[in-house]
Amino acid sequence: xxxxxxxxxIVIPAAAAALLAxxxxxxxxxxxxxxxxxxxxxxxxxxxxxxxxxxRYLLVDDLNHVFIILTTFVGLTTSAFSASYxxxxxxxxxxxxxxxxxxxxxxxxxxxxxNLALIANNIGLMWVAIELATLTxxxxxxxxxxxxxxxxxxxxxxxxxxxxxxxxxxxxxxxMAAQPVVGEGLDAMTWTLLIERAAGFDAALxxxxxxxxxxxxxTKVGLAPLHAWLPDAHAEGPTPISAVLSGLLLNVALYxxxxxxxxxxxxxxxxxxGSLMVILGLVSLVFAAFMLYRRRDIKRMFAxxxxxxxxxxxxxxxxxxxxxxxxxxxxxxxHSLTKSAIFFTVGHIAQVxxxxxxxxxxxxxxxxxxxxxxxxxxxxxxxxxPPLGMFMSxxxxxxxxxxxxxxxxxxxxxxxxxxLGALVLRLNSIAFGEPVGPSDPAKASYxxxxxxxxxxxxxGVYLPPPLVAWFQNVAKLLG
Amino acid sequence: MHGLTFDVAHMLAGSLVxxxxxxxYQDRLTSLxxxxxxxxxxxxxxxxxxxxxxxxxxxxxTALIALAFKAIAIPLVLHRMIVRLGIHREIETVVGVGTTMxxxxxxxxxxxxxxxxxxxxxxxxxxxxLAFALAVILLGLLMMVTRRNAVSQVVGFMSLENGLVLAATxxxxxxxxxxxxxxxxxxxxxxxIGIFLFRIRERFDTVDVRALDKFRGDQR
Numbered sequence: 001x002x003x004x005x006x007x008x009x010i011v012i013p014a015a016a017a018a019l020l021a022x023x024x025x026x027x028x029x030x031x032x033x034x035x036x037x038x039x040x041x042x043x044x045x046x047x048x049x050x051x052x053x054x055x056r057y058l059l060v061d062d063l064n065h066v067f068i069i070l071t072t073f074v075g076l077t078t079s080a081f082s083a084s085y086x087x088x089x090x091x092x093x094x095x096x097x098x099x100x101x102x103x104x105x106x107x108x109x110x111x112x113x114x115n116l117a118l119i120a121n122n123i124g125l126m127w128v129a130i131e132l133a134t135l136t137x138x139x140x141x142x143x144x145x146x147x148x149x150x151x152x153x154x155x156x157x158x159x160x161x162x163x164x165x166x167x168x169x170x171x172x173x174x175x176m177a178a179q180p181v182v183g184e185g186l187d188a189m190t191w192t193l194l195i196e197r198a199a200g201f202d203a204a205l206x207x208x209x210x211x212x213x214x215x216x217x218x219t220k221v222g223l224a225p226l227h228a229w230l231p232d233a234h235a236e237g238p239t240p241i242s243a244v245l246s247g248l249l250l251n252v253a254l255y256x257x258x259x260x261x262x263x264x265x266x267x268x269x270x271x272x273x274g275s276l277m278v279i280l281g282l283v284s285l286v287f288a289a290f291m292l293y294r295r296r297d298i299k300r301m302f303a304x305x306x307x308x309x310x311x312x313x314x315x316x317x318x319x320x321x322x323x324x325x326x327x328x329x330x331x332x333x334x335h336s337l338t339k340s341a342i343f344f345t346v347g348h349i350a351q352v353x354x355x356x357x358x359x360x361x362x363x364x365x366x367x368x369x370x371x372x373x374x375x376x377x378x379x380x381x382x383x384x385x386p387p388l389g390m391f392m393s394x395x396x397x398x399x400x401x402x403x404x405x406x407x408x409x410x411x412x413x414x415x416x417x418x419x420l421g422a423l424v425l426r427l428n429s430i431a432f433g434e435p436v437g438p439s440d441p442a443k444a445s446y447x448x449x450x451x452x453x454x455x456x457x458x459x460g461v462y463l464p465p466p467l468v469a470w471f472q473n474v475a476k477l478l479g
Numbered sequence: 480m481h482g483l484t485f486d487v488a489h490m491l492a493g494s495l496v497x498x499x500x501x502x503x504y505q506d507r508l509t510s511l512x513x514x515x516x517x518x519x520x521x522x523x524x525x526x527x528x529x530x531x532x533x534x535x536x537x538x539x540x541t542a543l544i545a546l547a548f549k550a551i552a553i554p555l556v557l558h559r560m561i562v563r564l565g566i567h568r569e570i571e572t573v574v575g576v577g578t579t580m581x582x583x584x585x586x587x588x589x590x591x592x593x594x595x596x597x598x599x600x601x602x603x604x605x606x607x608x609l610a611f612a613l614a615v616i617l618l619g620l621l622m623m624v625t626r627r628n629a630v631s632q633v634v635g636f637m638s639l640e641n642g643l644v645l646a647a648t649x650x651x652x653x654x655x656x657x658x659x660x661x662x663x664x665x666x667x668x669x670x671x672i673g674i675f676l677f678r679i680r681e682r683f684d685t686v687d688v689r690a691l692d693k694f695r696g697d698q699r
Contacts, residue, residue: 124654158632162620165639169616172646175653176598176605184652204597 017108059121152232163219170212203269220253234303239347247340277318284311292422325475327396341452363435389459519549608649615642
């Protein structure tokens with residue numbers, strides 16, 4: 001195998017993980033973590049210049065390239081945030097240097113697993129990579145070893161493995177469907193061959209396979225009613241991991257779902273997967289929107305907001321068609337950027353205040369203007385107010401829903417408004433009003449969070465034509 | 480080829496479902512682990528028979544992994560662990576045995592009805608294997624939801640994975656990559672679980688998951 005940019009995207013994190021596992025000094029490893037993430041990001045960017053032919057195991061096409069660039073970019077900014085975050089964790093003694101060594105190595109293993117899942121041209125390999133990513137995050141969620149963290153990790157582990165087991169069964173069924181047409185062995189798991197010949201597969205088998213895949217990977221996406229692990233895992237793990245979970249891992253599972261949706265769409269006799277996705281998406285959206293009202297923990301609240309947005313995105317892809325797919329893709333990108341920016345902010349806020357309880361923080365715009373206004377901006381973006389990027393994507397989703405299935409747009413709009421109300425209500429008490437809790441100056445790096453917010457703002461005002469063309473192309477591909 | 484080959488494969492896969500049922504009503508951890516070892520043993524035999532029937536020598540490796548790792552190593556380690564934790568006599572079920580068995584029967588009926596209906600064109604051997612495999616997977620899931628003890632949940636998860644291996648070997652010519660990864664993932668899963676059990680023990684002096692449920696972040 002020749003060493004090219006495609007290989008680099010997975011080799012750099014793997015090598016960095018091995019190196020970080022042996023580096024005892026946490027300051028150096030934090031920097032190395034950033035450097036490795038930066039190199040991976042550049043490798044992903046360099047693929048823009050020209051993509052190699054699809055190999056037997058690896059593949060880069062229009063669809064996954066969007067995901068790869070997004071993953072490596074958020075991976076980079078999160079590593080920068082993580083460097084300033086862990087400084088504080090060491091000072092307060094919540095983490096020891098030994099745990100940090102483990103943490104940094106695991107961070108790169110996670111990056112490796114996610115990139116591999118995205119880049120794999122083999123549905124078996126993709127499954128293995130997603131399982132690896134799940135196991136890694138389970139360990140990271142439990143790293144604080146408090147009661148809550150252990151419970152969250154255990155719940156995540158059990159639900160995650162059930163999901164991943166169902167997904168494997170679905171993968172085996174896809175192989176069974178493909179084997180008479182494509183032939184035995186690796187070929188019947190190679191994505192590019194599968195999609196070419198999908199029309200000849202046994203439709204009934206594909207249908208059952210998709211149900212298992214939807215439930216399996218859907219658990220990882222955090223779709224209700226399989227979402228129970230998500231709020232706990234987000235709230236109890238280290239905040240950089242919450243950012244990566246919300247911003248990236250959910251996307252990776254979603255990507256797997258999209259791949260299989262394409263496979264079903266290529267078979268004329270298979271069921272239309274859209275309606276299932278629309279239902280699950282709407283249920284998640286409305287459920288999460290109402291759940292937002294009762295949250296007392298700030299990270300848990302934004303975790304529910306992630307469920308809500310994954311619901312919106314799955315809904316958009318379920319509706320299908322060039323416009324809704326475009327909007328779904330844009331919304332996914334915007335959500336990743338915004339949600340990780342929010343978690344960066346929340347991480348620093350929780351460190352300053354020494355708690356994650358919403359009642360014990362207040363008046364942040366007075367005591368910590370940079371953090372407070374950052375949070376305000378982030379929430380304004382996440383609820384979809386103009387002029388930020390999410391307004392545009394949500395507007396496109398709602399209008400395409402109205403155009404295609406008007407009565408489906410009602411619960412969608414209801415969910416959006418309910419979520420807006422809940423988040424604005426909470427934001428009001430956190431950001432404004434009487435200052436509550438300690439007001440020591442924050443030692444924070446504001447660059448990652450404002451970089452994300454700037455990008456989201458820019459996307460809301462002006463989307464560069466090449467990007468639009470690219471997304472439109474992917475949207476057409478998704479059918 | 481059909482005739483005896485088919486009958487033996489059928490019998491072994493059927494026995495796996497039967498042993499899954501045996502697991503459902505074991506009310507002590509020690510006996511549960513013994514039955515799990517039997518489960519893995521039947522799986523190993525079934526996989527080995529598939530290797531013979533399909534003329535696929537690489538499947539013998541999968542059978543060997545199932546035998547050495549899941550039928551011998553894991554039960555031994557778990558036995559020692561529960562003795563050390565002093566919980567080898569206890570087990571609690573959330574739902575009664577009768578209800579669980581009825582639910583199990585319903586799940587088997589469901590999986591056979593679903594799988595046989597959608598695979599009329601497939602090879603009969605693969606077809607029945609798949610139906611049985613789905614039954615084993617669903618029974619494993621059932622066990623995970625009806626048990627409260629962390630160790631028995633883990634056993635439920637492992638028997639679920641056994642069902643996956645049965646499905647993977649039933650699918651003719653499924654690449655080796657996947658089988659090894661399945662076995663490997665169990666290894667990883669086990670390590671993870673080991674760490675967790677260790678930590679849970681360290682914190683709570685119990686491996687009862689109910690003790691964990693008290694610490695719900697939102698309801699403090």
